Amino acid sequence: MGKIAQRKWNESDMIKAIDAVRKKNMGWKKASKHFNVPKTTLIRLSNVKYGTSEEAVKVKRGRPTVLSKDIEEELVTYCLAMEASFFGLTRADLRRIAVQLAERNQIAHPFKNEIAGKKWVRLFLQRHKSKLSERKPTGTSYSRALGFSKENVEMFFGLLDEVYEKEKFTPDRIYNVDESGITVVQSKVAKVVGLRGKKQVASLTSGERGALITVVACLSASGSFVPPLVVFRRKNMSEQLTKGAPAGTIFSTHPSGWIQTNSFTEWFRHFIKFSNPTKEKPVLLLLDGHFSHTQNIDLIDLAKENHVTILSLPPHCSHKLQPLDKTFMGPLKIHYSDEIRQWLRINQRPVTAFDVMELFGKAYIKCQRAEVAINGFKVTGIWPLNKTIFSDAEYIEEANKQRDSSFYEAVLKKNKPKGTNLSPPINQNQSTSNEQGGFQEIDLNRPSASTSSVVGYLPLPDEELEMSPATSCQISPFDITPLPQVKKRTSNRGRKACKSTVITSTPYKTQLEEAKKAKEEKEAQQKAKNRITGGCRGNRKKGKQLIKKRLSFDERDEKVSGSEADESVSSGNSELEVPPGVIPAKEDDAACMF
Numbered sequence: 001m002g003k004i005a006q007r008k009w010n011e012s013d014m015i016k017a018i019d020a021v022r023k024k025n026m027g028w029k030k031a032s033k034h035f036n037v038p039k040t041t042l043i044r045l046s047n048v049k050y051g052t053s054e055e056a057v058k059v060k061r062g063r064p065t066v067l068s069k070d071i072e073e074e075l076v077t078y079c080l081a082m083e084a085s086f087f088g089l090t091r092a093d094l095r096r097i098a099v100q101l102a103e104r105n106q107i108a109h110p111f112k113n114e115i116a117g118k119k120w121v122r123l124f125l126q127r128h129k130s131k132l133s134e135r136k137p138t139g140t141s142y143s144r145a146l147g148f149s150k151e152n153v154e155m156f157f158g159l160l161d162e163v164y165e166k167e168k169f170t171p172d173r174i175y176n177v178d179e180s181g182i183t184v185v186q187s188k189v190a191k192v193v194g195l196r197g198k199k200q201v202a203s204l205t206s207g208e209r210g211a212l213i214t215v216v217a218c219l220s221a222s223g224s225f226v227p228p229l230v231v232f233r234r235k236n237m238s239e240q241l242t243k244g245a246p247a248g249t250i251f252s253t254h255p256s257g258w259i260q261t262n263s264f265t266e267w268f269r270h271f272i273k274f275s276n277p278t279k280e281k282p283v284l285l286l287l288d289g290h291f292s293h294t295q296n297i298d299l300i301d302l303a304k305e306n307h308v309t310i311l312s313l314p315p316h317c318s319h320k321l322q323p324l325d326k327t328f329m330g331p332l333k334i335h336y337s338d339e340i341r342q343w344l345r346i347n348q349r350p351v352t353a354f355d356v357m358e359l360f361g362k363a364y365i366k367c368q369r370a371e372v373a374i375n376g377f378k379v380t381g382i383w384p385l386n387k388t389i390f391s392d393a394e395y396i397e398e399a400n401k402q403r404d405s406s407f408y409e410a411v412l413k414k415n416k417p418k419g420t421n422l423s424p425p426i427n428q429n430q431s432t433s434n435e436q437g438g439f440q441e442i443d444l445n446r447p448s449a450s451t452s453s454v455v456g457y458l459p460l461p462d463e464e465l466e467m468s469p470a471t472s473c474q475i476s477p478f479d480i481t482p483l484p485q486v487k488k489r490t491s492n493r494g495r496k497a498c499k500s501t502v503i504t505s506t507p508y509k510t511q512l513e514e515a516k517k518a519k520e521e522k523e524a525q526q527k528a529k530n531r532i533t534g535g536c537r538g539n540r541k542k543g544k545q546l547i548k549k550r551l552s553f554d555e556r557d558e559k560v561s562g563s564e565a566d567e568s569v570s571s572g573n574s575e576l577e578v579p580p581g582v583i584p585a586k587e588d589d590a591a592c593m594f
Helices: 009-023 029-037 039-045 067-083 089-103 116-129 140-145 151-166 261-275 297-304 321-328 329-347 357-366 368-379 394-399 405-412 452-457 506-568
Strands: 174-182 211-220 225-233 250-253 285-288 308-312
Touching: 009 029, 009 039, 029 039, 067 089, 067 116, 067 261, 151 308, 174 261, 174 321, 174 329, 174 368, 211 261, 211 368, 225 357, 250 261, 261 297, 261 357, 297 308, 297 506, 321 329, 321 368, 329 357, 357 405
Parallel strands: 174 285, 225 250, 285 308
Antiparallel strands: 174 211, 211 225
16 A cells, blocks of 8 residues: 555645634535645644644644754754854764753653653754754864964965965966875775674784875866875885885985975975976965974075965964865875775785885875866865855854854844844843833853854854744753853963964064074073083982992892892701801700800
8 A cells, every 4th residue: 555645735725724714614524625625634733732824734743842843943053053162962962961951941751861762863863954964073173173263364365365466376386285194004994894793893904003104295276286205214215115106206214204394395396396486487385384394494595596485374274274185185095095905905915115105106196186186275265265265153263252242133134033133032040121121231151041142153154044033941952051162272382383474575584594593592502501510410410320220239139138048048957058167066065155
């Protein structure tokens, strides 16, 4: 038997039929025939518990939800607000909050053990699938969450606009460079087909962890790629390490495997040969604030001599503003890991440093596509220039500032429901009525029981917000668990992050030279001071070390002598234990008085 078709009747006809029955102008049977609507449906919807006739035709069949529609809309807003604040809710969190909402609002519920069932959260997400979906978040550090601010991004785009206006760069003259690390162990493990119900499925790797190999990649906004630089973790270079590398690749070595100032300068000379900048066709190079980029005077001199403008990205913003990070580095590591997996299956031995370039070359060719490079510059707003590519909801600090009434009115102006007031809804805990019927000033930084008072946290554009009048619930999720605040951490350790700047500008070079000179003078003073007090400190340190050694030797000697003494105690019963030249004692001999 096939599925019976439902709700085939016309809504306007059903509204007229409900009004006729409620006003007692017609009976159920006559209204059903006159307006051509099902009789049983008319009998059910004409009940006044479904509200007005317009509301009644919107009622769906089935049991009512545990939480009312208003509370569920409030919970949807809370989910979006928490996700925008980098504290997204899991299914288990939603199940616990549902119980708390029901109990705090005195709603009868069938939940047990202070947690809602799995079926409830599945149906809740299904009811609100237009706004909510379960996603796997990307881990974001405190530095990146707070470093990606509207102020830093606007400063970067302002400098970029000035550079574009001054030099008139074309897409083929705009480049981005970045470094990434690879090892002989794959970083991405693909899903495999296995036995259902098996608790653990293993996949072979080359080792627990491998030596770092740094790759310096570069691409342009027109889709071209500069051959990479590869830095191996070793002292001496070997030709066998270069087997299978992409054409034009250059190589370097360092004991740590990290990029250094001299190796990046070497890559920059390689970049100049490839891009061939001239006075008529200058080149723009975008890079992050790594010390080998921003504190390299030789690099600045080379760039100025060869008509290359270098612009640094804002600190902790490369995950949003760096084209290579957005579209190239991720696929490269996925393809590289897949090449290692296939190589292990065919060769049946671990991958070594001499096999890396062959596998990396195959992965690099798969990602070396023009559309990958062009899309990287497009999604970051660098080319074509798009200063408004990031919404205010993507800046966590900006979202925290947008809880004032001015922002509230700006967002709700377009979606203001008819007959509602633009001012934030007020509950009894936030305000009191005066004699004139007005309200006193409220604190909008406090969590409110209304959906609209927290709309500043929503990661949705204005046109996607569907605002409703103030909810009737007394307790909202914002009252149970207020939105957490991500606070900045101050530290004096490590290098200080510099703001986005034109590294090849004369003021920056002068400032860098002065800072380097001051550092050298400080180190010279410290060395001179150490020469004066170094002898005493050195002798004192050596003396302490000698004392520790003596103490350790004395303890060891005591243990050895103690064990030897225990073993050498004479029982007096054996002639072998009596020293030579001494007559053994007899039982009838008198005891020695001494």
